[in-house]
Amino acid sequence: MTSPRERDRDDEGRARSARPRDAAGRPLPPGEAGVERVDEDVVLPPDESLREAQRLLDGGFPFHAHEVLEGAWKSGPGDERALWQGLAQLAVGLTHAQRGNRRGAVSLLRRGADNLVDGTSVAGRHGVDAEGVATWARTRADAAEAGGELEAGPPPRLRG
Template identity: 55%
Template sequence: MGDEHEQETESGRTRAPAGVRRDRDEEGRARNARPRDGLGRPLPREATGVERQPEGVSRTPEQALSEAQQLLDDGKPFHAHEVFEDAWKESSDPHERALWRGLAQLAVGITHAARGNTKGAQSLLRRGADNIRPHWNAPPHGIAVAGLVNQAEALADELDFRTDTPAAEALAPRLRG
């Protein structure tokens, strides 16, 4: 968990108890200035975290997929989600936006699985699979849609029976077929 005042909720998010202020800008958005671990969890301010994934980076689909694959392989699915989120925000095609959103959801689902948050992982893995499934017959950018859908659904089901917390790198899917 982050600092001593924060509590992790069932969804894997942290919340500050009443009376403890969080680091927010004038509009109430989180500043995200705190260091994070490899799964995106906040660390104490004085801790050394992993390098943050820059947000708002414009990439081609091929660059996004390559960078996200490397992050997934390195056990950093939270960071891969940031790459997918940039592609999602940048895409002007609603059909393709749903694909990128689904890939981001799969990455966050893996993040939650590696954090031990089974319910959050299952929900996001299934939503992610549902968002990429429409591309099954015509996968864009060489994305392994069928494999990703099958793997996400299998992992969501398997988590009900696991007694361990899986390592993120062990859950890394192959994005391209």
């Protein structure tokens, strides 16, 4: 087992994991082949972030979509934070669903929907259908909470 001092760290001391990951973002044992990773240090412009996140969601990689959206959330202007945070939380909710974590999926889908609604006023700058995506997330959370399939249906369309 690796001690905390031996973990990969970035220049600011934050833990990094160079280990390969599976499609759901879970670390794999060293030496195993994983899926291509998103470079956490690369922050894309908003339009590219949305396009790449949609591509990843459509391909079944919500964990990786979250990484892209988190970059936009943490680097974007303050008045857009709720929008980007909501989108990132939605992707984490889908990651929990993919991993079979019903409680986590429901919680993050609902939190993401709430933040998307808070970000509705700026969503139009990027063509995001915040209300539509929030409705999709709440419907999905309601179904999961009622015992429905966690991975049922296609991913949301981020843009209207």
